[in-house]
Amino acid sequence: MRHELKICFLYLSIFPEDYEIDVEKLIHLLVAEGFIQEDEEMMMEVVARYYIEELIDRSLVKAERIERGKVISCRIHDLLRDVAIKKAKDLNFVNVYNDQHTSTTCRREVVHHLMNNKYLCDRRANKRMRSFLFFGESRGYVKTHNLKLKLLRVLNLGGFMFDCKGDVGKSLPDVIGDLIHLRYLGIVDTLVTNIPAFISKLRFLQTLDASDNDLFQGTTDLRKLTLLRHVIGKFVGELLISDATNLQTLRSISSYSWSKLNHESLINLRDLEIYDDSEWVNQRRVPLDLTSFNKLRYLRVLKLEVTTFKLSYESEEAIGFIHFIFPSLESLTLVGTILEEDPLHALQNLPRLEDLALQDCDRPKAKMRISALGFGRLRKLELFMVRLDELLIKEEAMPSLMELTLISQERATKLLIPDRLRACVRGCYVTY
Template sequence: MNMQWVVDEDLHRIGKEMVQKCDGLPLAIVVLVGLLSKKRPNEGHEVYASVWRFLKDDYIHISTVFYLSFNELHHELKLCFLYLSVFPEDYEIDVEKLIHLLVAEGFIQEDGEMMMEDVARHYMEELIDRRLVEAVRRARGKVVFCRIHYLLRDVAIKKAKEINFVNVVYNEHHSSTTCRREVVHHLMDNNYLCDRRVNKRMRSFLFIGEQKRMLGSYVKTTNLKLKLLRVLNLRGLLFDCEGYIPFMSLPDVICELIHLRYLGVADTGLRHLPSLISNLQFLQTLDASGNRFEGMTDLRRLTSLRHLMGRLLIGDAVNLQTLRCISSYSSSKLQHKSFKNLRDLEIYDSGYVELRRVRLDLSSFSILKNLPALTLESTDLQNIIRSSCVPHGCVLSQS
């Protein structure tokens, strides 16, 4: 069967004119293509007219194309795009972590049978289709890492400032007293962490950047008395609690942040989570990876928990979707039927860490119908598997 493409000569002409007006700037052309890809053929003239109204020096600037594309986004999608401005320039963004943050911020609502995480991933795919975001790496058909071009990031930051969406702090010690989100990049000293003013209206407080740049940095727990906080990410920092650095237990002041949805305390040198953590009844994501906890912490009262990363003990959690860094011993104690929504499971060999090896019967995971991937962390995979019958549709990988 021969396929014949019918080309609208008029659209072809105005398309060439718009590309020429981009003055060879690839990014402007790419975003323009993303904008036109969402239009029906008869709507191309509207884009042409809009572009021509905003010509600067007889050229199409990236800011012009951006605002035309941005203004067509629905409200939630605009928030998702503006949120990308919290990340440093040229930063490879972990899409899964980004999704957890977007959900915790309250930007995402369930849509029918689609979970909030699925809705957020759909939004990210749409931003990629519109060429506003670049997919850096994909795995199993999903975007794993993405990035925003520095020019688009610049205009996103400008737009975010206009609506007081986020306050980004570099090495200057300028903490906003009105903005509800504050982000710190590449901190080089502790002055900001210790001397910052407390903004009681703050909803989100994040440290984002290369961990090695933050090595040895610490935060005074007295600066964390932010009662309305929903999102707190302190990855790679140490806690200064009444002069004790590092403070190896999660400070009680964090356990009093009862509105928290996201808590990131990975690589903070923690050894213990106090029982007071059960106060965080709305907590959806707990990232405590990279810490060596002494004993096990019972998190069974955290019934809203959806994503858990860290060597911790979890009870029955029907909402849990992500469970990483759980030992083979702890895994053997779980009632798998209580984890029906689990989508990501990572188990490490407790024989090397806790000196009590337990062999796994992989067929027991068959009840987890939504589990597409199971990761086993072991140097001796054969010795921890009692049955190699992998559940149907589940991919087994070794790390």
Template sequence: MVDAVVSYVVSKLGDYLIQEAAFLRGVKNEVESLKKDLEWMLCFISDAEDKQFDNSLIHQWISDIREIAYDCEDVLDTFMLQAQDEGTAKRRRGFSTFIKKYYSWIVSKTTGHKKPNLHSIGKEIEALKKRLRETFDRSKMYGLKAIDNKWEGESKALHKLKQLRKTTSFALENRVVGFEDDTSKLLAKLLEDDPRRFVISIWGTGGSGKTTLARKLYHSSQVTSKFQRCAWVSVSQDFNIEDLLRRIIKSFNFTETIEKLSEEELKRFLYKSLQGYSYLVVVDDVWETIAWESLKIAFPENNNGSRVIITTRNKFVAEHSDERTHVHELRLLREDESWELLCEKTSGKANEDEEMRKLGKEMVQKCGGLPLAIVVLGGLLSTKRPEEWRFVRDHIWLNLCSSSTPIQNLLALSFNDLPCQLKLCFLYLGHYPEDNEILTWQLIRLWVAEGFIPQNEEIMEDVAYRYLNELIDRSLIQIDKTRAGRIVTCRVHDLLRDLAIQKAEELNLFHIYNEIKDSARCSSKSSRRRQVIYSGTGAYSQLLDHHNSLLRSLIIFNLGQREILTICTRFKLLRVINLSSILFELIIPEELGKLIHLKYLVLRYSEVKYVPESILNLVSLQTLDIVSGTCPQMPTEICKLQKLRHLIGNFSGQYLRIDNMTNLQTLKYIENKTLTKTNLEKLINLRELGILYHDEEEKEFSFNSIAKLKNLRSLLVHLLDNPFASLQPLSHCQDLMHLSLCGRIEKLPENMQIVLPNLDYLRLEFSYLVEDPMPALEKLPNLTVLHLANSSYCGEKLVCRDNGFLRLQSLYLNLRELEELHIEEGAMPMLTGLSIVKNCKLRIPERLFSVPCLAEWECRRDFFEELL
């Protein structure tokens, strides 16, 4: 586990030293030698951790090396901070002096020598190398060499297991193994002709599939067509009723502003909004009866068949949730179901020959029918050859049998099997609240900002997305929602989250504060490197009273303090500030510009009216996200932030200089002034572009300048008055996959399959098309999602011909004038989701009756996520 931290710090240390080597002149060889020593240390660490087991000596030795790595990071970051204060020229002249000062500080930390008499930077580097050698020598002094030999065989086998890991398909994620009888019984109960509202309680052990079963019911076409309102909320152990009510209301997709309402006002609002409607609400992961008791007053007894589903691990909670409760104990998987699940998670490998079948069945039997255990085991075994399967059984699996908690050991085993570059990425998931829906684009940008993704010739976000998929393939992350083939949100099972938190605490990776249940378990406040705050003024008081010189990351989920950004300026080494849930006006202080290490600044949903010029001093900034109801006034010379990769906010009504921002990947949403005055051809890495266009001088919006963006993947253009010109220039953007246009379009190109060959998502709104768009759109070879929204088509009939829309999966229609939808026999063969806004004029084809309906709230959420 420590190898992940050492790998991260060594990579950063090596990069810093190599970059500065040009100014070290005669000691370049010494710098490279130090980097090589650190790389050898990493190799030794990785091997030693395999042999660690429960040996306290090895554990202590590895912890010592971890502290050395952290000290190196502190030295480098402090050096860069002071160098920035002294100015670039002075920094270069004084580099050797500074290195001497701080490497001397590192040495003195462990040796006790206050000021070693070192006369050159080469001597200082040698002193650091000496400290590493002394650490290795200490291992021999206390007999760790013998331990090394004792476990040599098993270490090699484990190493072999790690090297054989490959990425596997996750295409079977949507098919649920087992639960057929449970589903049919509960579905009948949900749909039975009983007007009274009642609760269905699903209970079972952790990892048994309660949430999976509830989701299967929730997304059933029979359920979505029966209930007029549907909502899902996760409760978990630490909950706040006011927060739960807000999340339920948002899940119902009521559009009213509710942020300032009190708990009682929220209950009255929800009660009034559900009056007269049949509703289904899922209350997931309930630990105490008080949770539903506190909520149910907000749900009216409409006597129209409304239902509530509760999932819980506690039988008492299941039986005493409501006066009318149907209790369903979720059984574990049968032997045949367990075997089927393992075969799927190993991509059929378990059934390849008799030997693997025997090994697989022996191991899956130990899982006791627990789905999570089987899924994790399958992720561990996936793509392994028979000899690796035997090793897992003979040297690891047998040890789990004697444990009283085999699932925890199995989860830990799967974590230990991760390559070191994936370990920190997995552990980072632990800072999200329990049952939280994790936005993948946010997670990826955080991984990049934290330095967990290597810098090479590849785009770091692409590498991060590949890491995400590998964690999914290993069943350590669950896919939650997808759109057009991309993972939009994901989740982590609470048992895996507990594992991540436990391991993160051992590494001092992050600490969590929650006022409801304070989980900030750390030995020293001053040593915190990443602070996560769920809620509570107590956390704010701690930040206010404490000066933490080492804090690198501050992530706040719910903390109402206007002065929080001023407090942030105390922490000079901050790399990440995420204040995405502060729902009032924030003032960005000038002093924020002194945080030169800051890479990630998100002030989403807060009201920011002015961004000071000092923000241009944030030379390391990669993500600046200020999406809110206001249009923040930005410094014009934003192009000075050369490392900026993602710039997101409502920047209408102002001009931004973005010339030469070659690292920029996301730019949303700019005014047409910025578009017309910028040579977009220079933005060679731009992938996502959002434009708010209104120009009284120009008659129409032209795509000619956008055609210069060769790597563009996502484009959203919102016109206020001007119509669109021809879409033909977009043929130069061959990578374009996501297109959303709001504005008048005279006619779609007939050769859409040539203009946009890779388009997989298309949304049109207020296009006022006169001709049927289907003949042009049905030719798009990769289109999977089509959303024809408000007034995008003015006709009364749509015709989808045979062999049209061959890959379309989701169809959204919100066309008030539409009266007839004709779909020929061979059209839309892959359609799995349909949403048509209620319109008494429209006659829906009979062949669509069997297609699951997408609820209206899902369509709105899909559009909302598009805007983000």
């Protein structure tokens, strides 16, 4: 087994027993740890995924969930996990804290449970520590003085709450601004609602994962973080990003903030989510312009939670334009959109689209149709509609379809589809 593959296997020892490992998170951690070298032809994230898939092929890891041919989550068998833990301990590669022993020399320390805050209160100083990770459900408090570890590259504190300046939660403690070597900052489900200005001091930061928190309504300024590769959170307030050539993941950003970005610099963006809600951004709402996606040649996943999104396809030239804008798109989700035009007619020509979902969308007093040979690679179509009178699918359309879900909330939708697709249909309020 190659050295890089061994490192990836040993790193799996950081996760608790029977833990469903999010592959995206694992990839971000491996890259931040410096275990992945960038290939001339492949980005580091692609190389890391290749290693994980090789571990799966060798039956060292089990694929748990697969979407669009990619492993989304995985697990490691208990016996193999024990092997990884023992070898990692022998090599002083990872120290998993327990009540009896904690290392003061290991560069990576992991806590799987709070243990009544014993670790956080009694931990001895480890000046060599480069990574600290917590996994598991928690609502404990982090004492800010325990985070004075200036050499940290990886900090994952999902589930904790920060007790600083007498205010629990809400904002990150100032001490994090001193962790200038951080590559990975995970603050998932920490009740944080504000990213302070000192985030600009973390010039090496690659991943900011602030998902599963409340809405970030204030201004989040990331303009000085030019090495950012993944930004995850619900930024309904203004999100400022400048040189974003390394950015691959952006979830999620308001349409107003999106309109202010330099879209030409987003050449490596793979995963994008744009969000609008009148309750928060009504005064600054900016309609999405289709041309703002024109430079996103490698975009794979797009989710739009917007009231209106115009796909113009009144001419054959316009249909070709859609094809040109999204040549790599594999998954598209529209949420809460009023569909004044039939989106299926234009989107059916996207060459790599495999998943399409319209959630809580409204197509009042109108039909949607898919022409012959439309959606050649589509495997999953989900239509959760407020209203849809009729869906017409031509005989040779969607040859790869595996699942069709159609739910109409207000009245039944007339479904005209080939017999071969009827076994794929799941849903209610449908008539044939």
